[in-house]
Amino acid sequence: MLRFEHVSKRYPDAGEALTDVSFHLHRGEMAFLTGRSGAGKSTLLKLIAMMEQCTRGSVLLDGQDITRIGERKIPYMRRNLGLIFQDYKLLNDRTVFDNVALPLVVSGYNHQEVARRVRASLDKVGLLGKEKKHPLALSGGEQQRVGIARAIVNKPKLILADEPTGNLDPDLSAEVMFMFEQFKQVGVTVLIASHDIELINHLGHRVLTLDKGHLIAS
Numbered sequence: 001m002l003r004f005e006h007v008s009k010r011y012p013d014a015g016e017a018l019t020d021v022s023f024h025l026h027r028g029e030m031a032f033l034t035g036r037s038g039a040g041k042s043t044l045l046k047l048i049a050m051m052e053q054c055t056r057g058s059v060l061l062d063g064q065d066i067t068r069i070g071e072r073k074i075p076y077m078r079r080n081l082g083l084i085f086q087d088y089k090l091l092n093d094r095t096v097f098d099n100v101a102l103p104l105v106v107s108g109y110n111h112q113e114v115a116r117r118v119r120a121s122l123d124k125v126g127l128l129g130k131e132k133k134h135p136l137a138l139s140g141g142e143q144q145r146v147g148i149a150r151a152i153v154n155k156p157k158l159i160l161a162d163e164p165t166g167n168l169d170p171d172l173s174a175e176v177m178f179m180f181e182q183f184k185q186v187g188v189t190v191l192i193a194s195h196d197i198e199l200i201n202h203l204g205h206r207v208l209t210l211d212k213g214h215l216i217a218s
């Protein structure tokens, strides 16, 4: 489903952030990406999200090499991805409904379909009834669940999460991980960058470990 083939990434005026990274994630697989600060975790996720381009190698999403697609196809390809961030990246002057609706509005869905899908997503993360609230009126755990609802509203094949539990206490972190496990159950592939070794070991999923840009365990 997701395949890295000998991928390297060098930023201008910086050393190599990733060196000759190869791995394969199957459909419905859930894996953690770990490594010290600066090991290249965010860079790897950015290559998949088409926010950065690799210097060498190929990144294949469902067999399609996303390092070689044209600029105009990128928004279309991104609809296959759900992105989740440590700091939630919500629009604080918009309601929960509007935040979750955003990817659908950008994709041009009609009003009724937007409303139906937003409610279904909010239901999946246990936030039905909070549509009219603003993010800052919610707890950190709830804000992250809004971020997750927004990530799944387009029914992505692949969810990428960058330190999604970095700002949450252990109970809320476990709750968020439980949600990811439910997405995996319905065939969504999930890749989570995390420092939280205790949580990672406890959950027992596959672990990809980066060390100074090299994949040392997968």
Ligand SMILES: Nc1ncnc2c1ncn2[C@@H]1O[C@H](COP(=O)(O)OP(=O)(O)OP(=O)(O)O)[C@@H](O)[C@H]1O
Pocket: 011, 012, 014, 016, 017, 035, 036, 037, 038, 039, 040, 041, 042, 043, 044
């Ligand atoms: N835009 C950029 N320009 C130049 N160098 C960068 C850029 N982004 C990242 N780097 C460098 O690439 C390397 C990998 O960074 P990256 O953010 O991918 O690591 P990380 O494992 O996600 O770290 P953290 O856990 O601290 O978020 C680091 O040496 C970093 O300084």
